[in-house]
Amino acid sequence: MTSNEQQGKPNLPEKDNLPAELGRQRLNSPIARTGMFGAKTTGDTSGYGRLRVYRPAPLASERPYSNPDDPRTLYFDEVADALERSLKEVGTPYDTAIKRVVVDRGEITFHVRREHLVDVVSRLRDDPALRFELCLGVNGVHYPDDTDNELHAVYELRSITHNREIRLEVTCPDADPHIPSIVSVYPTNDWHERETWDFFGIVFDGHPALTRIQMPDDWHGHPQRKDYPLGGIPVEYRGAKVPPPDERRSYA
Amino acid sequence: MTTPTETYVDASGGDWDEVVAAAQKGQPDRLVVNMGPQHPSTHGVLRLILTLEGETVTEARVGIGYLHTGIEKNMEYRTWTQGTTFVTRMDYLTPLFNETVYCLAVEKLLGITDRIPERANVIRVMMMELNRIASHFVAMATFGMELGATTIMTNGFREREMVLDIFEMVTGLRMNHAYVRPGGVAQDLPPGTVGKVRELLAEMPKRLKDMRKLLDANPIYLARTRDVAYLDVTGCLALGVTGPILRAAGLPWDLRKAKPYCGYENYEFDVPVSDGADVYARYRVRMAEIEESLKIIEQCLDKLQPGPVMIEDAKIGWPAQLALGPDGMGNAPSHIAHIMGRGGSMEALIHHFKLVTEGFRVPPGQAYAMVESPKGELGCYAVSDGGPRPYRVHFRDPSFTNLQAVAAMCEGGTVADVIAAVASIDPVMGGVDR
Incomplete structure (x- = not known):
């Protein structure tokens, strides 16, 4: 390769x-x-x-997504075709809903525009050619340098019928951290969306009760964002001071 | 704010006589009970907020977060190798699954999945299956204790102890091993391990039979578990529930078969299913899974061939293996000879030092790896920005997702069935809260 x-x-x-x-x-x-x-x-x-x-x-892969030499990628084109056809049936153009597609390390990621997320996941779940019955939750990633797309929400979907898996990535700017909730399609995302709100501050519009889940209710800030410090105090041992982990020398 | 139309009696503190007097005056018919976070039947610090009408649960809400330790955030400030030390502490009953799924994700990012030595993969599978046995025994033991059957509890923990003895021999610790590392495993099996595992293989079927005699047709156990906490396949998939609960509902979904990893495609075993979709069916599935795990462990012993246990890539695998010293741990004499001996290699010393302190760099990108843990699908989503530390690691812990099913399982049932329902989910709060 x-x-x-x-x-x-x-x-x-x-x-x-x-x-x-x-x-x-x-x-x-x-x-x-x-x-x-x-x-x-x-x-x-x-x-x-x-x-x-x-x-x-940012990468964007071109068709064909499937690589005959890599058995992990064989179904990628089939999924993309089925999604394109399925979205057309409900009147959503594929190119409007899907920003770009990335094939990397045997995994396919559809970057979905947030306005069309609910349409896309409903088709992914209900279309017999797609049938992604199981959503493995959502989690956030904070990219402070990705201007106007600082917050990413990443969804893993699995089809048990076809034994396939895909990833959806949805972005929103820090200034307007709103992404539609998909709890109405995948009830399992209830807690996952609460966790992502708790840690990243992404507001999932339409969630039945978007409250903090891990941090205390009166906590300020969203701890897993990159601008939130890790915290910690220097520790003294035999006269030497060891700084907290986020203040130690970084090789990054 | 709306004014409450009902009389509220707060029984969370104050003078008990006043509480009783107020309750008698208002005669409330609804009772909101806080079960946990400190309650012996809630598997650690799970908080259940139950609304009761008499003995019937009309609403079951779950409060979590009492054991949140920020593992995902902390890992962003440590090297990729140090990450294993954190993840092993998440679901502390399945440490080797946590380590393996994390290492599989890192290896996928590095693109070295196919280069992991065969022996390392066999050891990983063997340790994971031993761990599955230990985890399932704890699930049944705590379940017995919560229903008041202490013999089940003592037996379950006794059987688990056999597994932990092997873990202690191989990794040095009974839990929190940090044994599986990106690229392979930390140490080769010490001499005598195979014999000890064979002892377990000979003894365990008898112990399992004893457990089955105690429980399989025990009328009290059946009465407490049959048709309790029913959840069918549709409900499981909607709520994202995987693992023994899904298989007890009749769907033979097992990642070891569907998406084999670590060479699981080379082992012969069955995926136990049941169609009861109740607490008893989940117990039967767990029991049968222990039997299948024993089969896999036996095949592992046959597959164990001498060879390296860490990837042969000087940029990832540490150059030296610790040897046993008077204090139980020690330096590697051969590596010290290589550095310090005649014509010693300063570069080898620098290389070792850099690899341990700075760590290796991982090409930028993201990857998702998953394993079938005893509780369901355990996933690891890892993002690298090209540096020696993870940019972001997230774990999809099965206990976290499965706990969402508490309301579906308990509402409409009785309080006593809540205990059985939660126990059949087998949540571990270390994994739920991370």
């Missing part, structure tokens, strides 16, 4: 796949971090201070 396929991109012609060309592309992608060894001051003599690490722009 080439590195392109691992990243969910299609196989490129050889001239576009040369290291020099790939390097040029990498220089165009956004900078993920600078420096190394956690050194931020001028005292850095490692020479790594000016290091810049680029991160590829």
Whole structure:
């Protein structure tokens, strides 16, 4: 498997796949971090201070999604076709509802626009060609650098009938953290959505009772967001002070 | 705010005589009972808020969060390898499943799933199946205790002790092992393990038979469990309930068969099902699963071939294995000789130091891995930003999801059946709250 396929991109012609060309592309992608060894001051003599690490722009896979060499991916095109047809039946254009599709590491992720989430999951559950009966819940991820899409909600769906699984990813900006609730389609998401609200502050509109579930009711803030500190105090042992984990040297 | 139309009597404190007097005056017909979070039959710190009319439960609500420890958040500040030390403490009755599912997700992110040594996979399967036996025995033991059958409790914990002895021998600890690591397992099996597992395989069927004699046709047990806490396949799927509860409702859904991992496709075993969809059916499924686990463990012993137990990739697997010293743990003499001996390798020392302190980097992306834990589908969703620490790890714990079924199982039944219903879900609050 080439590195392109691992990243969910299609196989490129050889001239576009040369290291020099790939390097040029990498220089165009956004900078993920600078420096190394956690050194931020001028005292850095490692020479790594000016290091810049680029991160590829958001991926989007092209058809075909199925790779004949990878048995895990064989049903991906079938699911995408069935979803496209099924959405057309209820009058929702596929391209409007689905922002992009990513195939990576043998898993398929549909990035769904939040306005169409309930339509998409109802079709996924009810269409006989799809039949994703089991939702494995939702959880959040906070990407502070992903401007206007800071909060992501990730859903894993499983079809027992066809023995398939897919992932849905829905995003919302931090300024307007609203995503429609899918409890009406998958009742199991009741607690999962409460947990995601509790930890990330995503408001699931239409949830029957969106209250905190793990943290106390009067808690301020949403602890698993990246801007929420881990907390902790320095610990002294035999004269040496060990800082709390989030203040220790980071190699990231 | 609306004014209450009923008379409320708060019995949570104050002078008891006043409470009794007020209750007699108002004659309330509805009673809201707080069961837990400190209650011997709630499996730890589960809080049940029951609305009762006489003995009948009209509303059952569940309060959780009393054991939330922020494991997912804490892991974002530790290396990928250190993560195993955290996840093993989530559902403390199924530590090896937590570790394995986490490592499977990390390995998927690293793209090394196919390069895990065969011996490591066999050891993982063997340890998981032993763990399944231990977990199911605790489920039945606590269940017996909650119904007042202390013999079941002592027997169940005695049988579990045999498994824990093996765990202690292999990992050094009875629980919280941190034994399964990304790339393989931490240590090879110590000498004598196979003999000890064979002892268990010889002894366990007898113990199981004793347990079955006590329970299978016990009229009191049947009366407490038959047709209690009914939940059919439709209800299970709507509520996301998996594991023995789903199989006791008649759907033979088992990830070991449906989506094999760690080489489960190479083992012969059956998926026990029942069609009772009640507490008794769940008990029968768990019992049968223990028998199937014994079959798998036996096949594991036959498959154990000498070989490495950690991936042969110097960038992931630690270069040295600890050896036994006078204090029970010690350095690896061969590795020290490699560093310090004639023509010693400073680079080897640096490499070892960097790998342990800084950890390995994982290519950016996200992955979801799942295993069939004794309670149902245990999933791990991991996101990497390319650094040596997880960007986000989330666990889909089966106990968390299954507990949502309490209302569906209990409402309309009696208070006594609530105990049986919760026990048949077998929740572990360490996993529910994480």
